[in-house]
Amino acid sequence: MKINILPIKKMIGSAQSFSFTTSTITLELAETTAGRCEAAPVQVNVEIVNNGQSLEIQGQVRAVVRYICSRCLEEFDREIVADFSERYQERPVQESTDLDITEANYYQGDEIDITGLVRESLLLSEPLQPVCNEDCRGLCPECGVNRNQETCSCQQQAIDPRLMALQKFVKQ
Numbered sequence: 001m002k003i004n005i006l007p008i009k010k011m012i013g014s015a016q017s018f019s020f021t022t023s024t025i026t027l028e029l030a031e032t033t034a035g036r037c038e039a040a041p042v043q044v045n046v047e048i049v050n051n052g053q054s055l056e057i058q059g060q061v062r063a064v065v066r067y068i069c070s071r072c073l074e075e076f077d078r079e080i081v082a083d084f085s086e087r088y089q090e091r092p093v094q095e096s097t098d099l100d101i102t103e104a105n106y107y108q109g110d111e112i113d114i115t116g117l118v119r120e121s122l123l124l125s126e127p128l129q130p131v132c133n134e135d136c137r138g139l140c141p142e143c144g145v146n147r148n149q150e151t152c153s154c155q156q157q158a159i160d161p162r163l164m165a166l167q168k169f170v171k172q
Contacts, residue, residue: 001026001118005048005055006110009090012052019045024063027119040064044118054087055107061118067130071138072146082125086117 046059137147142154
């Protein structure tokens with residue numbers, strides 16, 4: 001995803017917005033995500049501002065990903081929305097002590113490739129343990145039935161294994 005920055009580079013204070021759709025295959029996300037993205041469209045909105053010292057890129061990326069719930073093992077779709085922001089400079093500033101400028105990325109020519117930035121934003125927005133909904137009751141540890149769909153007659157008295165020794169005093 002290369003963006004032509006020639007019109008923005010020439011005038012300090014200028015800004016330009018871009019909006020485009022790409023795919024998870026282009027971003028190489030199909031095998032790297034916790035969910036499945038199988039050629040799903042990814043919407044990217046970007047604004048580039050020339051502040052005189054660098055080009056500031058701010059944007060948002062949206063994608064729908066299919067996950068498997070970590071509690072009930074059912075598939076569900078979830079939209080991921082990730083904001084990103086980055087600074088780019090045309091050439092390195094030598095011995096700069098300004099923290100904001102030293103954190104900039106560099107570009108050459110009249111294009112900036114933001115593929116890596118968009119890909120990284122999506123990967124960082126993925127949940128560690130995807131859950132179909134916050135009230136998901138998961139699977140029964142005894143019989144394995146999905147407790148969201150049906151109830152079982154299993155005893156749900158989970159006793160902390162560290163306190164099992166005290167149970168014999170209760171029986172006496």
